[in-house]
Amino acid sequence: MSQTDIQSDIQKTILKQQKAEDRRKLMLNGILLVLLLLAPFVMYPVFLMKILCFALFAVAFNLLFGFTGLLSFGHAAFLATGGYTTGYLLSNFSGLTTEMGIIAGTLVAAVLGLGFALLSIRRQGIYFAMVTLALAQLVFFFFVQSPFTGGEDGLHGVPRGELFGLINLEDNLNMYYFVLVVFLACYLLVQRIVSSPYGHVLKAIKQNEPRAVSLGYKVDRYKVLAFVISATLAGLAGSMKSVVFQLASLNDAHWHMSGEVILMTLVGGVGTLLGPVLGATLVVNIEYQLGQGPLRDWVDPILGAIFVLTVLSFRSGIVGEVQKFVRKNMG
Amino acid sequence: MSDQYVLETRSLVKEFKGFVAVDDVNLQIQKGHIHALIGPNGAGKTTVFNLLTKFLIPTRGQILFKGEDITPMKSAAIARKGMVRSFQISAVFPHMTALENIRVALQSFEGSSFSFWKSGASLNRLNKRAMELLDSVGLTEFANTMTVELAYGRKRALELATTLAMEPEILLLDEPTQGMGTEDVDRVVELVRKAAEGRTVLMVEHNLSVVSKLCDRITVLAQGSVLTEGDYEAVSADPRVREVYMGTGSSGERGAVTAEEAAQ
Known part of the structure; x- marks a missing residue:
């Protein structure tokens, strides 16, 4: 066989593998879709929506942390900004339909994300995390002090309204399927981004930044874009959350929330697509179940212990460990 | 002057x-x-x-x-002007295949590096050129191998191929050859000699x-x-x-x- 034959042979193998990978993705997406479509018939829709909103938040965070290598410790700011903006607009301007309120909240979070990114992107590692944390604290104090947020009480009674002026979202099932559509669209978008030409550059930057620079990439710009996309999706999660619960509260802006999304992502599997979804599901469930029982006051220490356990003994998270296991045992 | x-x-x-x-x-x-x-x-x-x-x-x-x-x-x-460097410590992207490493370099000159909405398959058009470059450093059979699994000498060869993908003038x-055994050193000398044709x-x-x-x-x-x-x-x-x-x-x-x- 000549050298060119070998080359084209290998190329064919690679294409075949890509196809198989695509099929596998499609299958997983299908399973996820069926599960989520049927879920509200088994579980309480509002609880499921809570999970979906946090899952989207974690997916957004993971785009930055898992796929770009930037640990933001200020993502609560975007969740809260989305939530407050949407909550305020829908409460005060009855002419707005729900989706317009959500889009507005998302856009404001995107702009805030751009601001954060421009101020923090040149810092590396822990300094980057610290700058994002500091900025998020500023946003927190802004929300505490501003009259329109209701301060410590939060913003209550946000009307769910009607989607496109047509579909009544007061109905929990309608609301659920709306949240589901948005969540799936964002999930697929992130899936697409990660494997896109842009995603390959992000991967390169994460794995060896100086080398990416020496190959002619202006890495800061790529990072800023990743940050803005991540902040936008986090804002969208917050916007939807405020509609679902008809409430925007300071909890969402607290640094505790920035920590929680890190926990969700790490437990589920950082740098995997399903990981943050699974992580969010688990954490929300644990908080809820424990909150009901006698261990009510022990929620935080227990989550803390899980965090420590994850970091010490299974760093790739649940999905990451499963992937490793599959790879090892199935070729 | x-x-x-x-x-x-x-x-x-x-x-x-x-x-x-x-x-x-x-x-x-x-x-x-x-x-x-x-x-x-x-x-x-x-x-x-x-x-x-x-x-x-x-x-x-x-x-x-x-x-x-x-x-x-x-x-x-x-x-981008054509002055591309390598590093003392082998500079590769460890969790990509050898082929993907080269493609990252080739992609640098394409307009699509910000296209986050395009499918990954759109990069396959770079595969042919990437394979040629891999072949020029004798890594054809490792095209689909994760770089982290390659031997040190091969990583350096891959790094050189990646650098050459930029078509540098200098x-x-x-x-x-840092940290290499004699055999690898000879191979790198040959590679550099080949890479230097038409270049500085x-x-x-x-x-x-x-x-x-x-x-x-x-x-x-x-x-x-x-x-x-x-x-x-x-x-x-x-x-x-x-x-x-x-x-x-x-x-x-x-x-x-x-x-x-x-x-x-």
């Missing part, structure tokens, strides 16, 4: 707090040459390298690429036998400044060079010894 020089530095100085690492260095790299930068540990070779590629900012002085002053430019911009190699190469190198085999011109650095410059015969005969390498100017003809050996 400086047509024949691809790369030039004029009175290049780099000071770190209270310490002059590079002191008034004037380099002239002639087009088509393989030019070596040698010198004992701490002579400032890597610092010069980082200055040339903008990983460090010079305190004073000028850097000219094809007669154009590139002193204020940034690393990424210089890479190649800056930072110790391409500037390399930092410790291994003097590599330098003697490859290089047209040699600049010796010591304590941050240029000690001497010339071809291998001239430089190796210079008593000052022996002194900085061996501590004495005495011993006889020792053509191809490595600097490490010599330092012992």
Whole structure:
């Protein structure tokens, strides 16, 4: 066989593998879709929506942390900004339909994300995390002090309204399927981004930044874009959350929330697509179940212990460990 | 005036707090040459390298690429102009396949690197060129292997292929044979020779036998400044060079010894 034959042979193998990978993705997406479509018939829709909103938040965070290598410790700011903006607009301007309120909240979070990114992107590692944390604290104090947020009480009674002026979202099932559509669209978008030409550059930057620079990439710009996309999706999660619960509260802006999304992502599997979804599901469930029982006051220490356990003994998270296991045992 | 020089530095100085690492260095790299930068540990070779590629900012002085002053430019911009560097520690993307490593370089010149909405399959059109480049360094059969699993010598070969994918006019190699066994060294020498066809190469190198085999011109650095410059015969005969390498100017003809050996 000549050298060119070998080359084209290998190329064919690679294409075949890509196809198989695509099929596998499609299958997983299908399973996820069926599960989520049927879920509200088994579980309480509002609880499921809570999970979906946090899952989207974690997916957004993971785009930055898992796929770009930037640990933001200020993502609560975007969740809260989305939530407050949407909550305020829908409460005060009855002419707005729900989706317009959500889009507005998302856009404001995107702009805030751009601001954060421009101020923090040149810092590396822990300094980057610290700058994002500091900025998020500023946003927190802004929300505490501003009259329109209701301060410590939060913003209550946000009307769910009607989607496109047509579909009544007061109905929990309608609301659920709306949240589901948005969540799936964002999930697929992130899936697409990660494997896109842009995603390959992000991967390169994460794995060896100086080398990416020496190959002619202006890495800061790529990072800023990743940050803005991540902040936008986090804002969208917050916007939807405020509609679902008809409430925007300071909890969402607290640094505790920035920590929680890190926990969700790490437990589920950082740098995997399903990981943050699974992580969010688990954490929300644990908080809820424990909150009901006698261990009510022990929620935080227990989550803390899980965090420590994850970091010490299974760093790739649940999905990451499963992937490793599959790879090892199935070729 | 400086047509024949691809790369030039004029009175290049780099000071770190209270310490002059590079002191008034004037380099002239002639087009088509393989030019070596040698010198004992701490002579400032890597610092010069980082200055040339903008990983460090010079305190004073000028850097000219094809007669154009590139002193204020940034690393990424210089890479796009055709001046691409390698690193001392093997610089690859460990959790990508060899083929994907090359594609990242090829992609750099495509307009699609910000296209986050495009499918990954759109990169497959780069596969053919990437395979050719892999083939040129003898890595065809490893195209689909994760880079982290490649042997050290192969990683360096991959790095070189990635660098070549940028179609650089001048190649800056930072110790391409560092930490390699004899067999790998020979292979890299061949690779560099092949890569240098139609290009200019500037390399930092410790291994003097590599330098003697490859290089047209040699600049010796010591304590941050240029000690001497010339071809291998001239430089190796210079008593000052022996002194900085061996501590004495005495011993006889020792053509191809490595600097490490010599330092012992």
